[in-house]
Amino acid sequence: MRFWVTLEGREAEVELHAEAGRLWLDVEGRRLEADFRRLPDGEVYSLLVNGRSHEVRVSPAGEHLEVTYGGVTFPVEARHPLEKALQAVQRARGKPAGETIVAPMPGLVVALRVRPGETVRPGQAVAVVEAMKMQNELVAREGGVVSDVLVEERATVAAGQPLLKIRPEQP
Amino acid sequence: MRPIRRVLIANRGEIAVRVIRTLRELDITSIAVFSEPDRVAYHVIMADEAYPIGPGPSRESYLNLERVLATAVRVGADAIHPGYGFFAENAAFAQACEDAGITFIGPRPATLAGLGDKLAARAAARAAGVPMVPGSVTPPATLDQARDVAKQVGYPLMLKAAAGGGGKGMRVVRDDAGLESAWSLTRGESLAAFGDDRVYIERFIERPRHVEAQILADASGRVACLGERECSVQRRHQKLLEETPSPAFDDATRARFAEAAVRVAKQVGYLNAGTVEFILDESGAFYFLEVNTRLQVEHPVTEMVTGLDLVAEQVRIAEGAPLSFGDTPPAPRGWAMEARIVAEDPLAGFMPSVGRIERVRFPQGPGVRNDAGFYRGYEVPIFYDSLLGKLVVHGPDREQARRRLARALREFVIEGVHTNLSFHRWLVAHPEFVAGNLSTRFIEEHFDPTLLGPDAAAAEVALLAAALHAREDRLRVALPGSGDGARSPWRWAERRRRAPQGKR
Numbered sequence: 018m019r020f021w022v023t024l025e026g027r028e029a030e031v032e033l034h035a036e037a038g039r040l041w042l043d044v045e046g047r048r049l050e051a052d053f054r055r056l057p058d059g060e061v062y063s064l065l066v067n068g069r070s071h072e073v074r075v076s077p078a079g080e081h082l083e084v085t086y087g088g089v090t091f092p093v094e095a096r097h098p099l100e101k102a103l104q105a106v107q108r109a110r111g112k113p114a115g116e117t118i119v120a121p122m123p124g125l126v127v128a129l130r131v132r133p134g135e136t137v138r139p140g141q142a143v144a145v146v147e148a149m150k151m152q153n154e155l156v157a158r159e160g161g162v163v164s165d166v167l168v169e170e171r172a173t174v175a176a177g178q179p180l181l182k183i184r185p186e187q188p
Numbered sequence: 189m190r191p192i193r194r195v196l197i198a199n200r201g202e203i204a205v206r207v208i209r210t211l212r213e214l215d216i217t218s219i220a221v222f223s224e225p226d227r228v229a230y231h232v233i234m235a236d237e238a239y240p241i242g243p244g245p246s247r248e249s250y251l252n253l254e255r256v257l258a259t260a261v262r263v264g265a266d267a268i269h270p271g272y273g274f275f276a277e278n279a280a281f282a283q284a285c286e287d288a289g290i291t292f293i294g295p296r297p298a299t300l301a302g303l304g305d306k307l308a309a310r311a312a313a314r315a316a317g318v319p320m321v322p323g324s325v326t327p328p329a330t331l332d333q334a335r336d337v338a339k340q341v342g343y344p345l346m347l348k349a350a351a352g353g354g355g356k357g358m359r360v361v362r363d364d365a366g367l368e369s370a371w372s373l374t375r376g377e378s379l380a381a382f383g384d385d386r387v388y389i390e391r392f393i394e395r396p397r398h399v400e401a402q403i404l405a406d407a408s409g410r411v412a413c414l415g416e417r418e419c420s421v422q423r424r425h426q427k428l429l430e431e432t433p434s435p436a437f438d439d440a441t442r443a444r445f446a447e448a449a450v451r452v453a454k455q456v457g458y459l460n461a462g463t464v465e466f467i468l469d470e471s472g473a474f475y476f477l478e479v480n481t482r483l484q485v486e487h488p489v490t491e492m493v494t495g496l497d498l499v500a501e502q503v504r505i506a507e508g509a510p511l512s513f514g515d516t517p518p519a520p521r522g523w524a525m526e527a528r529i530v531a532e533d534p535l536a537g538f539m540p541s542v543g544r545i546e547r548v549r550f551p552q553g554p555g556v557r558n559d560a561g562f563y564r565g566y567e568v569p570i571f572y573d574s575l576l577g578k579l580v581v582h583g584p585d586r587e588q589a590r591r592r593l594a595r596a597l598r599e600f601v602i603e604g605v606h607t608n609l610s611f612h613r614w615l616v617a618h619p620e621f622v623a624g625n626l627s628t629r630f631i632e633e634h635f636d637p638t639l640l641g642p643d644a645a646a647a648e649v650a651l652l653a654a655a656l657h658a659r660e661d662r663l664r665v666a667l668p669g670s671g672d673g674a675r676s677p678w679r680w681a682e683r684r685r686r687a688p689q690g691k692r
Contacts, residue, residue, distance in 0.1 A: 018659055018662065020655055020658050020659075022651055022654055022655060022658075024647055024650060024651060024654070025641070025642065025647060029651075031651065031655050033655045033656075033659055035656070035659060040652065040655075040656060042651070042652055042655055044651065049648060049651070049652060051652050053652075053656060055660075058547055059546060059547055059603075060657070061547070062653050062656060062657075064649060064652055064653065066648075066649065066652070071649045072601075073649055073650065073652075073653040074547070074603055075653050075654060075656075075657040076546075076603075082654055082657060082658075084650040084653055084654055085603055086642065086646050086649055086650055086653070087610070087613075087642075087646060088597075088600070088601075088607070088609040088610040088613060089535070089610045089640055089641065089642060089646070090535075090603075090606060091535075091641065091642055091650070093650060093651075093654040095654045095655060095657065095658035096658075097658075097662075121539070122539070122540065122541065122542055122543075122570075123542050123543070123570050124542070124570050125570065148540045148542055148570045149531070149540035149542065149570060149571075149572065149573055149574040150572075150573055150574075151539075151540050151574075153539060153540075173570075176542075176543065
């Protein structure tokens with residue numbers, strides 16, 4: 018089975034074989050081999066690589082995967098070659114479709130810095146969300162014109178909840 | 189003496205759980221209070237009784253004085269343990285308890301009021317003959333007076349709000365030119381934040397260590413110092429790792445330090461548990477900072493080396509009983525360290541992380557203590573601070589305690605929310621930490637989040653796991669009768685693949 022894996026900004030094509038708890042993975046001319054078991058408590062694998070014992074958690078996070086290893090969690094993408102090809106096509110065709118500012122974590126909207134119709138520069142702070150007594154400023158990545166403000170100040174929001182929409186400025 | 193039989197804990201999280209444990213050992217009924225989102229918090233599950241006190245925001249529940257007190261009266265609590273934070277250092281709350289005939293397990297209301305004012309606390313320490321950072325005795329009333337003090341103290345200096353605390357209302361001034369704007373800014377901020385624009389001046393110590401003394405005082409006026417705690421590893425005035433004894437002290441300094449702390453406590457007629465905080469300059473000289481009139485987050489390290497239960501001592505003192513050890517506190521044995529486990533992501537500027545604890549495995553084995561306020565499946569709420577728990581270890585000496593902490597941190601698994609476990613692993617392995625060379629600037633001087641990222645070996649393991657996961661995902665789709673096949677990313681990919689081809 019073939020996958021494209023993106024990890025720490027590097028993309029690699031891997032070929033994977035697995036059989037009866039053993040795993041062979043060919044990547045960039047190297048072969049990695051491991052004994053694997055899925056642990057009963059969730060999306061956790063025990064891997065034995067050359068005898069070394071590793072415990073790894075892999076969980077879906079939106080369109081990506083998250084790998085937790087040694088107490089550090091980092092994003093990983095694993096895609097089928099066809100899906101990857103499609104992604105490239107979409108990126109090539111893609112026009113900036115505006116952006117949606119979402120809450121990065123559950124929290125309280127303590128400030129909305131913009132109103133509908135307002136022009137926003139890239140990097141401009143548009144909202145402040147507070148969680149655990151800490152305030153986090155959310156900034157617009159690309160900028161444009163605020164088309165929708167979807168929440169009110171003092172609203173409690175969930176992680177990933179859209180707060181406001183920004184459409185590209187008309188040329 | 190008035191025996192205490194029913195204690196309401198006006199707090200939540202790990203400290204409420206920790207207090208409940210001692211109450212149970214003392215055969216005292218533990219009474220929890222909880223906000224709406226805390227209905228299934230660990231302290232509620234652990235307690236003998238639990239009562240709701242309002243919505244999530246602290247002001248409407250844990251900081252609602254009338255509600256907390258009315259609950260205590262209604263359920264027949266004869267004492268309240270405030271934990272730390274919330275009402276722990278609130279004189280009005282302690283007074284209201286007294287007026288309602290409920291014992292406040294802590295200092296007297298007048299002591300809380302007196303020591304809450306930094307200038308009054310400094311005056312008391314000065315009267316007790318304890319070393320102070322050179323600075324103003326009274327807050328300068330005008331900029332000209334401030335300039336005169338600055339001339340005596342010298343630059344760099346620190347402007348501090350008299351009513352400030354927790355790192356708020358402080359500003360470093362490096363030269364005469366900076367004094368004017370800093371003077372008005374600090375006064376303005378102080379007025380806005382604390383309703384008090386009195387500001388005083390202190391010499392600024394560039395690389396201070398933070399060392400504090402644990403005090404216990406009973407109603408007969410007996411005061412004991414249970415040694416010191418070094419709390420220099422801080423980020424934005426939030427302590428992250430504490431240890432006892434301090435690697436900065438020799439026996440002679442330790443004795444002078446303990447004696448100074450006891451003098452401060454006696455000067456103010458202190459009652460119950462408290463902490464006298466000092467800072468050390470680069471030469472190792474110590475200066476009084478302030479008194480924390482509560483049980484500290486980091487109290488377990490003192491318990492580990494003395495064998496005492498500080499919460500049990502607090503209850504005894506509140507009953508009017510003498511200190512359990514009489515005039516001679518137990519000699520400390522070995523070394524203890526505590527790592528504060530917070531729900532913050534060290535890879536993302538320590539951004540707070542909330543959500544569900546998907547998986548947890550606590551470290552075990554010799555010399556390990558977990559004070560935790562969470563369990564598997566627990567939802568970390570958005571309303572309160574990010575402290576999840578404390579990992580505490582004890583060893584015969586500093587190096588063995590450090591290795592034990594490193595080992596326990598490696599065992600510790602918390603998944604579902606980001607935590608600072610990886611930060612602590614980095615910290616306890618750092619050569620300067622190993623050498624005991626600490627200061628409150630340790631993190632800004634040494635920490636680099638990129639050091640926590642996966643190394644090449646970790647990336648290889650991650651690659652294996654991710655590929656394995658992707659393969660299992662795909663196999664699930666292929667299984668006959670798999671109901672959620674339609675939502676699989678692979679089906680989705682197939683569908684999307686056809687669309688652009690059709691248009692081509």
